[in-house]
Amino acid sequence: MGETSDVLRVEIEGDVAILTLNRPAKRNALSDALIDALAAAVEAAQRTSRAIVICGAGEHFSAGLDLAEHAGRSAIEGVHHSRRWHAIFDRMEHGPIPVFSALHGAVVGGGLELAAATHVRVADEGAFFALPEGTRGIFVGGGGSVRVARLMGVARMTDMMLTGRSVSAAQAEAWNLCQYVVPGGEARAKAVELAQKAAGNAEMSNYAILNALPRIADMSRGDGLFVESFVSAMTATSPEAEERLRAFLDKRAAKVGRPQ
Template identity: 35%
Template sequence: MGLLAYEVKDNVVVLTIQSPPANALSSNLLSDLSDNLDKIETDFGVKAVVLKGEGKFFSAGADIKEFTSQQNASDYQSLSEKGQQLFDRIEQFPIPVIAAIHGAALGGGLELAMACHIRIVTEHAKLGLPEVTLGIIPGFAGTQRLPNYVGTAKAYEMILTGQPISGSEAKAAGLANQVVEEEDVFDKALELAETIAAGSKLSINAVMGLIPYAKTDQFASGIQAEAKAFAGIFGSEDAKEGVQAFIEKRKPNFRDK
């Protein structure tokens, strides 16, 4: 079984993350996602994509244990940049990608969801960037994308506390397009995808190429700075303590070094 299920429903592709229990974003899963984007891009019949998670979560984050297996700052920076490049590709994709979010979209899971063009969430889903509670920072462009949706003040609050917000709060903050009942999230995302797919592919591709112009040129500089900072912080003693505490399910003892 692959880490991503690929299903075609008329002109819509449904991608399902299937990496239980947390649907953590390992390098293998991200590689599978990239391969699936290649496949979608060459299929002229596909006009919209729905991305969802199997089981309890959309995705509860990046694969922390895999991150900690890296040795050097350059390895961490490379890992961060690869994730950023993939998520940037999603954001620049010529076909709209709709994230159907239930359970949780945390850390890398939220960063993936933020790279999608539209987010449908359940009322009680948890969306957040909890990295600081592990003594690290977001590394897949979370520090740059979140302020675009919720504003800088809310982004500071969410990233510095690491505390997630609910699906309802995400809708109010501008992070989610629609909030729906738990059992309706996939159907609503698919319905929206089918509505989009009823249009001409020429029009869809044109719109997908135009809206990204609204993003400032600072974004590229920002994600480079994030990758560098991510690498530097991951080598700190606090990061080692924070990740170890997370694995051991205890409160970290940060020493600010």
Template identity: 35%
Template sequence: MGESRDRTETVLVHDDGAIRTVTVNRPDKLNALNAATLAALQAAFDAAADDSSVRVLVLTGAGPKAFVAGADIAEMADLSAARGHEFSLAGQRLMRRIETLPKPVIARINGFALGGGLELAMACHLRVAADSARLGQPEIGLGLIPGFGGTQRLLRLAGRAAALELCLLGAPIDAARAQQFGIVNRVVPAEALDAEIKAIAAQLSRSAPLALRGTLEAVIAGGECAIDEGLRFESAQFALLFASQDMREGTRAFLERRKPEFRGE
């Protein structure tokens, strides 16, 4: 799938081998999430989940200023309570779709990741930020709370103290502090961001797809259940992989001192 060149499209998709980049394409609005963009992102991730040629996804925002600077306030301003609920549920469905995708999703945080943008980044499996990025949940200033899962994922990623600080005070933090909180995995100079993303995505694209999927499912499930249940799930996933050709290839390659060639079988 080549990259869409239509500037009117809210989401662009580009494939480079097994790596698919999904770009929120509203740079004039700092890539703010409106209903149409949420729907386009949902469709893009649904398609990626069903495409066996895609092994890794990178999610980013168009332009130099923003990953995603939040939900579209102009669209939100006149929503009723019922419509606001629908908007929240649509955002949460998208975030959950990304979080439970059976393929790794890397957030390339090139600028502002605020409100819905931070919620979008937190739904990804790995987050790499430019040192110039700013992250936060500023909804309190609008008389709102995060509605796309921000309170829950911040709590799980960064803990109660950090979640309350970001959501109650609403002030953005820099990428270095976000890394201290555990919200982002890596922080690199802005000029090195693309190289870092490319290296991580390339490594993941060469990994065993079934093992990647098993890891993602075990970690996500384990974060939402008691440890004994999580351990049972891990053991079941571990055992299933012994029936895969990739596991045979990986062990043979190790013993033969060569690089494995995984096929997702």
């Protein structure tokens, strides 16, 4: 099931919506049309699915901003364009369902900003990450100065932007730009597997994880602990939580095992 546009392919696998950036000839550069299609697909998936996977067609996840469109913009048009990306990526990051990304090939510039707005990032071992904005005479505009910098640190981001260096998937994992590195060609399957697992969680728990954790991280220690108490109490008293806890106590649910 699903639908395909000129720039985005949408598939449904159970409770998971798979959104594939579909401009392979342009290395999935993020054009205005692609961003608009992504926004509509994310909004639809948040109403009808329980998790999202974002991946790219062809040899790359995304090489970033479509510079051909960006070149002619005025300063105020650039501001509006950036704020449009912010709104869409914020909706993903602070939405009601988890978003996973499957990364391969180029994860560059705006492509890395998009990946950083997802909650769990799975990288093919051949993926490479870069922020070449300094060499292009521009600056990040899709939320990278907040999201990417918080993931790997300002010093590393400064280095990448100043020098244009690219880093491997293994280095990206060490820097917290991705949480999983898998063999070549397996990123999408792994991301879908993880998304299906998350889709089976209690809806209230997922919502709390996605929306409470990042806000608590921005709070003082005391405020964070106070908010945690309320979120914990709210999630634990939902009917779904009560049933899951009862299943565990009755030995109908599996215990946590050792890692494979």
